Amino acid sequence: LGSIYVAQMGTILANVAMVIFPLIIAGAGVLGAVVAVLIVRAREWKNPQKTLTISTYIAALVVFITTIFLSIYYLKDWRAIIAIGAGLACGVGVGWIAEYYTSSDYHSVKEIAKESQTGHATNVIAGLGIGMKSTALTVIILVAGIIIAYLVMGGAEDLGNYGIALAAVGMLSTAGITVSVDGYGPISDNAGGIASMAALDPGVRKITDKLDSVGNTTAAIGKGFCIGSATLTSLALVISFGQATGLTPDKFSLMEPRVIVGVLLGGMLPFLFSAMVIGSVGRAANQMVVEIRRQFSADPTILAGKTMPDYERCIDISTKASLKEMVLPAVLAVVSPIAAGLILGSEGLGGLLIGGLVSAIMLAVFMANAGGAWDNAKKYIEEGALGGKGSETHKASITGDTVGDPLKDTAGPAMDILIKLMSIISLIIAPVLEQTPSLWDIIVSWL
Template sequence: MGNLQSLLPYAPAIGAISLLFAVYLAGKVSKADPGTETMVKISGYIADGAMSFLRKQYTAIAVFVVVVFLVLGLLLPANSWQTAICFLVGALSSAAAGFFGMKVATKANVRTTQAARSSQNAALGIAFSGGAVMGMCVTGLGLLGLGILYMIFREPTIVNGFAMGGSSIALFGRVGGGIYTKAADVGADLVGKVEAGLPEDDPRNPATIADNVGDNVGDVAGMGSDLFESYVGSIVSAMTLGVLALGFDGILLPLIIAATGILASIIGTFFVRTDEDSNPLKALNLGTTVANVLFLVAAFFAVRVITPGQPGLFWAILGGMIAGTLIGFITQYYTAAEYKPTQGIAKAATTGPATVIIEGLGVGMFSTFIPVILICAAIILAFVTGGLYGIALAAVGMLATTGMVVAVDAYGPIADNAGGIAEMTPELPESVRETTDKLDAVGNTTAAIGKGFAIGSAALTALALMAAYAQVAGIKSIDILNPWVIVGLLIGGMLPFFFCAMTMGAVGRAAGKMVEEVRRQFREIKGLLDGTATADYVRCVEISTSAAIREMIAPGLLAIIAPILVGFGFSLVDAGAEALGGMLAGSIVSGVCLAIMLANSGGAWDNAKKHIEEGNYGGKNSPAHAAAVEGDTVGDPCKDTAGPSLNILLKLMSIVSLVFVAPFL
């Protein structure tokens, strides 16, 4: 062990390297040309709206963080203040990753537009660098925080607080960002596109700026927080199970595995290059492939050095990575316009919005089959080769190259914003919009892949966290014939549906206010539709902001309160541990399937609309297009609010059970 102890500082050191690389990329983006005065002005609107929202959101969340910090410090039976400190550091780290990542993303959008005036490769380089800042902040802050806290406290159960802090911020960030962006998107689509017949990102549409702001707060900051808590949660669960299975070696291995993933991701970013005639997706896939191959080579040697008596652990790691990659490609098949499922939805649009919605729901439900089988295969392989610890390592393997995954995903909203700025800048040549549209189309595909990846990682991470909870709570098995367990299973199976009802209802209410405001401006601002007057963009931003802050509270609290109520409530009949274990199992089963269905239905509806806009089935402004827009509007809260937020719900309930409830049972 003595020699292996010397490897421990390398984990936080490589986390620091990730942050330094993020600083380098941020400098590269800042030095790029921001373009014309009009472009800078439009970008300023987007940046101001995004940062204003984030400041208000974090101010509201700060109250929650302080309350939980005090509760942890005062109520936990052991190591209370140490756990509370870890919680606070985790919350601050997650918030910092979102803040810095979005700050750079709102700089990168206009610079991507300007770079598109010269070449596709230049535009891709700026957009990808902006996304990579988010990716490197997520992994850097996650591993640096975990490594330092473990070196200080030397106890995985204390460091669990760090994961809980990250998960708490992530849920509020995902829900709040999702409500914001979809309220703006729905208002812009239903009134601007369907009723007024305006094109995408038309400056005459009052909700356009709010829509572009939403891309950042939902798909950059929110998505980054989502994968931050997945990344941290997978490592923490592996550390908790590893100390029971292999002692210090079991703690060290996931930290070093994560460190090698960071280095592989950094190297992979240098392979993302293209030319004018190439598909940008190939460049992004090459960078991802390079990162994955390098990581697997490094992981093979890490297992041999740190756990030489457990060579099978490498197969658990490999299985997790393969499952995550395949789930991403399966998601692409069910959501991309190049394939039959989405084309079938586009064809259904010729008979009206009802058939669009029916076909989309069917595609989403059917798309759960293969991903669930892949997750099952990864679980079985991991358990056979490494037991419960192997399942946790499979989650670590799936998430080790999170830096590259987030970079590719966050690239999408930057390219989307770049296209919006190009549309709102009349002096730019049409070729600029063509280039940004090409980048944005790839961004839609990478976003769908990223959502599938996040769902797959959520399933493995939540299962590993549940296993860690069972170990700490002293549960050897969960008997499904036990009536208390059955009740827990049913409650857990219901919670994802209840949570989705809350988040989708929030989007509906916020979107209704946005629709009314856009209609009001079209009606009252004379000359707006003629292009001779300017829309009141600020009012639309304010509507989305206030609705998101107000509506995110209840869904966020549900994830904290539900496991505590079940655990302590059933402890009155001496069944708290088993009932809570059943609740966690039930939530994973229903939550994973529901998340896949919502994400894929929403993505397919979105790309079916884009398939029609390319000239199929009548093209833009046709009856089929109007039907597809309505289907896309239904899908917006599915794929960008409720679906992605479910990933965090599952993991946060597990980590709350591990931190709050297990010590009392």
């Protein structure tokens, strides 16, 4: 990311500190993760959600303190403190919003559970609304971080673009502890599955369900962090692409038709990508259901618990489907920027990246938070609220959870990969676009 500044100034030797500084901050993030783990393990915590949240705050604090000393004594530019701080604040803020909308301690999840009392449709409608609403504050926080980092570093006249890159570094610096916290979710989920399969005491399952509920929230926080950091990183990469291809304000303008075309196509891509991924989940699930029914029909003693089912066959189906079904979405992510660049030129490709970035942010936040909220609404009811497990309310909540799973576990997390991959591929082909006329240019020259 420090290469953005290098590209502006045109020399590496004169700005080594600018290039090295982000790398040191990333190292400080590793130190922060270690300190956070040591402090959290030093005492007993009764609230697992609070424990995981505090560990993130500790890591962010360590990074910020390190940033103060490095900015003053190494970089010799106090403005970097605010830019890095803006990124850290974005990470913490996005995490808190995800917690608010997906934790059963707050109103949103309880509202979905309440709506489940009137049926399956109202549960789904409530979850969709909560997920859409959660995008507002998330985007506002990211926008505020971008503006602060850009302006404090001097804007277009100075190091504004480098400031955005530093904000991305600040947000990514806590990736170590954030990924660790995010990993807690599947661990607790699998622990619950093992407890059920081993027919352990119901009290054990009750504990794992509580931990799994926290895991759903931490997973939403991790996904929010990923898309937030991907937003800042991709924005920095888009700026680098513009500089590499010589895009100027008069060329990259909304008055330029191919820019508008690129924006529209870019806005469409995350929806198409998500549709392909969600469709893949549906097809794989269908194969799994067919296989399970076949086993039950062939050997009725499985349902009585007298015979073990063929788990390996089910695992084989899911593994093969996951690999096979991701081929087309991967091709779409790789080919789209190349095709846009060759057909529309660098102006159209720039529009494609901007449109894809905006669309992917909204979709990713919506899907991650809606899915997490649906899941925890079900857990909230299973804990005894609104009729408890086995009630009609619980059955409605299961529908919402089933709808939300492919959103929060498959399509949502893929959005940050999509926009990063498109941005990086665009940077790679930038020299080719500079020397090769686009199809748009060729057609215009003929007319």
